[in-house]
Amino acid sequence: xxxxxxxxxxxxxxxxxxxxxxxxxxxxxxxxxxxxxxxxxxxxxxxxxxxxxxxxxxxxxxxxxxxxxxxxxxxxxxxxxxxxxxxxxxxxxxxxxxxxxxxxxxxxxxxxxxxxxxxxxxxxxxxxxxxxxxxxxxxxxxxxxxxxxxxxxxxxxxxxxxxxxxxxxxxxxxxxxxxxxxxxxxxxxxxxxxxxxxxxxxxxxxxxxxxxxxxxxxxxxxxxxxxxxxxxxxxxxxxxxxxxxxxxxxxxxxxxxxxxxxxxxxxxxxxxxxxxxxxxxxxxxxxxxxxxxxxxxxxxxxxxxxxxx
Amino acid sequence: xxxxxxxxxxxxxxxxxxxxxxxxxxxxxxxxxxxxxxxxxxxxxxxxxxxxxxxxxxxxxxxxxxxxxxxxxxxxxxxxxxxxxxxxxxxxxxxxxxxxxxxxxxxxxxxxxxxxxxxxxxxxxxxxxxxxxxxxxxxxxxxxxxxxxxxxxxxxxxxxxxxxxxxxxxxxxxxxxxxxxxxxxxxxxxxxxxxxxxxxxxxxxxxxxxxxxxxxxxxxxxxxxxxxxxxxxxxxxxxxxxxxxxxxxxxxxxxxxxxxxxxxxxxxxxxxxxxxxxxxxxxxxxxxxxxxxxxxxxxxxxxxxxxxxxxxxxxxx
Numbered sequence: 001x002x003x004x005x006x007x008x009x010x011x012x013x014x015x016x017x018x019x020x021x022x023x024x025x026x027x028x029x030x031x032x033x034x035x036x037x038x039x040x041x042x043x044x045x046x047x048x049x050x051x052x053x054x055x056x057x058x059x060x061x062x063x064x065x066x067x068x069x070x071x072x073x074x075x076x077x078x079x080x081x082x083x084x085x086x087x088x089x090x091x092x093x094x095x096x097x098x099x100x101x102x103x104x105x106x107x108x109x110x111x112x113x114x115x116x117x118x119x120x121x122x123x124x125x126x127x128x129x130x131x132x133x134x135x136x137x138x139x140x141x142x143x144x145x146x147x148x149x150x151x152x153x154x155x156x157x158x159x160x161x162x163x164x165x166x167x168x169x170x171x172x173x174x175x176x177x178x179x180x181x182x183x184x185x186x187x188x189x190x191x192x193x194x195x196x197x198x199x200x201x202x203x204x205x206x207x208x209x210x211x212x213x214x215x216x217x218x219x220x221x222x223x224x225x226x227x228x229x230x231x232x233x234x235x236x237x238x239x240x241x242x243x244x245x246x247x248x249x250x251x252x253x254x255x256x257x258x259x260x261x262x263x264x265x266x267x268x269x270x271x272x273x274x275x276x277x278x279x280x281x282x283x284x285x286x287x288x289x290x291x292x293x294x295x296x297x298x299x300x301x302x303x304x305x306x307x308x309x
Numbered sequence: 310x311x312x313x314x315x316x317x318x319x320x321x322x323x324x325x326x327x328x329x330x331x332x333x334x335x336x337x338x339x340x341x342x343x344x345x346x347x348x349x350x351x352x353x354x355x356x357x358x359x360x361x362x363x364x365x366x367x368x369x370x371x372x373x374x375x376x377x378x379x380x381x382x383x384x385x386x387x388x389x390x391x392x393x394x395x396x397x398x399x400x401x402x403x404x405x406x407x408x409x410x411x412x413x414x415x416x417x418x419x420x421x422x423x424x425x426x427x428x429x430x431x432x433x434x435x436x437x438x439x440x441x442x443x444x445x446x447x448x449x450x451x452x453x454x455x456x457x458x459x460x461x462x463x464x465x466x467x468x469x470x471x472x473x474x475x476x477x478x479x480x481x482x483x484x485x486x487x488x489x490x491x492x493x494x495x496x497x498x499x500x501x502x503x504x505x506x507x508x509x510x511x512x513x514x515x516x517x518x519x520x521x522x523x524x525x526x527x528x529x530x531x532x533x534x535x536x537x538x539x540x541x542x543x544x545x546x547x548x549x550x551x552x553x554x555x556x557x558x559x560x561x562x563x564x565x566x567x568x569x570x571x572x573x574x575x576x577x578x579x580x581x582x583x584x585x586x587x588x589x590x591x592x593x594x595x596x597x598x599x600x601x602x603x604x605x606x607x608x609x610x611x612x613x614x615x616x617x618x619x620x621x622x623x624x625x626x
Contacts (some may be wrong), residue, residue, distance in 0.1 A: 014457060014460075014461075015457075015460050015461055015464050016464075018457070018458075018460075018461030018464070019461050019464040019465050022461060022462070022465065023465065023470075023473060026470075026473060026474060026477070027473065027477050030474065030477045030478060137605065137608065137609060137612070138601075138605065140608060141552065141601050141604040141605035141608050142597075142601045142604070142605075143556045143559055143560060143563075143597075143600060143601070143604070144560075145559075145560065145563050145576075145579065146579065146597040146600065146601060149579070149583060149586060149593055149597070150594075150597070152586065153586055153590050157586070157587055157590075242466035242469075243466070245466055245469060246466055246468045246469060246560070249469075249472075250560065250563075250564075254583075264472075265564070268472060268476060268564045268565065268566060269564065269565055271476060271565075271566070273476045273477050276472060276473060276476040277473055277476070277477075280465075280469045280470075280472060280473050283466075283469060284464060284465050284466075284469070287464065287466065288464055
C-alpha cells in the first residue's frame with residue numbers, strides 16, 4: 001500500500017509541474033496581454049500598465065515568473081487578486097463553501113445515480129429502464145447553465161420552494177438546489193455506468209454460483225452485483241472532479257453561492273485575466289489533489305489495483 | 310473367393326448433409342462480403358432512434374447552411390419599442406429585452422454553434438488520432454513521452470483551459486476559429502487515450518503479424534491494417550464530442566468570453582436573457598431548447614453509432 005501511494009505521488013508531480021507550466025506558457029505566448037485586457041476596450045494608461053506589470057512580476061522573463069509562482073504555491077501564496085486581496089485569503093473564505101456544495105452534489109449524484117442505475121440494469125428493457133435512459137440522455141445534453149436557470153425558474157420563482165440566490169454564509173438548506181443542479185450531469189453518467197456494469201455482472205459466473213448455492217436474490221444483488229458494479233463508478237467519481245469544477249463555476253455564479261467558483265465566474269465576467277489565471281490554476285491543483293485522494297482511496301477499496309505494475 | 314464387403318457395411322458413413330463439409334457448400338459466392346461497418350449500417354437503419362437523431366442533425370445542418378429559408382428577418386434588426394413583447398404575427402417566439410426577434414436570433418445562432426462544433430471536432434480528431442496512433446503503435450519512449458504529455462493536457466479540464474485562453478485573447482481576436490482552437494487544443498487527450506488502448510489490443514492480431522512477415526513497412530502497417538481496425542471507438546467518441554464542443558461554445562459565450570458581439574450565439578442570448586428570468590422567461594427558454602435539442606441530437610447519434618459498432622453494447626440494450 002505504501003508503495004502504491006508513493007507511486008501515485010510520484011506520478012502526480014510531473015503532471016502538476018507540466019499543467020501549471022502549460023497554463024503559464026499559454027498566457028505568456030498568446031498574442032493578448034492580461035494587463036491590457038484589464039483596461040477593456042478603452043485601454044490602460046501606460047504608467048498604470050507598467051506598475052501592474054511590475055506588481056505581477058510580468059516584467060520578468062517567463063521562466064522566472066513561473067518559478068516565482070510555483071515557489072509561492074508551496075508556501076501557500078497564490079498571488080494577489082485584482083482587488084488587491086491575496087488569493088490565499090479569498091480561498092480560505094470561499095473554499096469551505098465550495099467543498100460543502102461539492103460534497104452535497106457528489107452525495108446526491110452517487111446515491112441517486114447508483115440506485116436508479118441498479119434498478120435500471122436489473123429491469124433491462126422494461127419501462128423504468130427505457131425512461132431512465134431517456135432522462136439521463138436529456139441531463140447529459142442540457143448544458144448546466146440551462147439546468148440552473150430552469151431550476152431557478154421552476155423551484156425558485158414558480159413553486160417558491162427554494163431561494164434563487166444563496167445567503168452570504170451559505171446555509172445547507174440554500175445549497176440543496178444548486179447541489180442538485182451541479183449533480184445533474186454526473187448523475188446521468190453514473191446511472192448509465194451503473195446500469196452497464198450491473199448488466200455485465202448479472203451474467204458473471206460468481207452471480208450464478210451465488211444464486212445456485214441458495215442465496216436470496218436480495219443478498220445476491222446487494223453483495224455480489226452491487227459491490228462489483230461500484231468499482232467503475234468510484235473511478236468515474238474520481239475523474240469527474242474536472243466536470244464538477246466547471247459546473248461549480250457556472251452554478252455558483254448563477255446561484256450566487258459564495259464559493260471558489262463564483263470568484264472565478266465574476267473574474268471572468270469582469271475580464272480580470274490575472275485573477276482568472278490564478279483561480280484556474282487553483283482549480284487544476286484541487287482537481288489533481290482530489291484525483292490523487294480518490295485513487296488512494298480506490299487502492300484501499302480494491303486490492304487488485306494496488307498490485308498492478 | 311469371397312470379396313471384401315463394402316465399407317458401408319462395416320463402418321458407419323455419415324450422409325453428406327450431416328458433416329461439417331456441408332457448411333463449405335452453403336457459403337454463397339455471390340453474396341457481398343460484409344464487414345463491421347456494413348453490419349453496423351444495417352443495424353442502425355433498423356432503429357427508430359437513428360431516424361430521430363438523424364432528423365435532428367439534418368435539421369441543424371440545414372438551418373445552419375440556409376438560415377434565410379427559415380426566416381426573412383434580420384436578427385440584428387432590433388426595435389426597443391418591441392422590448393419583451395409577447396409573440397405576434399410573423400414573430401412566433403416574441404421579442405428580447407432589446408426588441409430583437411427571438412426566432413430569428415435562434416435561426417442565425419445555429420451556424421455559430423455548428424461551426425464551432427465541427428472545427429473543434431476536426432482539431433480533436435486529427436490531434437487525437439495522430440498522437441494516439443503514434444503512442445499506441447510505436448510504444449516504448451514514443452508512448453512514454455506522448456502519454457505523459459496527454460496526462461498534462463488531461464489535468465486541465467478543457468473548458469477551464471479555454472476560459473484562460475479566451476480571457477487573455479483580446480476582444481477583437483475572439484473569432485469562431487480562435488474559440489474552436491482554444492477548446493480543441495485541450496480536448497484531444499480522451500480521443501488519443503481511447504485510440505491508443507484500441508491499437509494496443511489490435512497490434513497483436515495475426516493480420517498485423519502477417520503484414521510484417523510479408524515485408525510491409527511499419528508505417529504502412531499502421532496506416533492500412535492497424536488504424537482501420539481500431540477507429541470504431543474514435544467515431545463514437547467524435548460524434549458525442551461534437552455535442553460537447555457545442556456545449557463548450559455556449560458556456561464560454563454565456564460567460565462573455567466566447568464569440569464577439571456581432572456574431573449570433575445561443576449562449577450569449579441566454580446570458581442576456583437571464584436578468585429577465587422573472588418577467589420574461591421564454592426569451593431564455595427558447596434558445597435553451599434549441600441548444601439542448603442540438604446537443605441531444607448529436608449525443609443520441611453517438612449512442613446509436615456506439616450500439617451498432619460495439620457488439621457488447623448491442624447486447625446491453
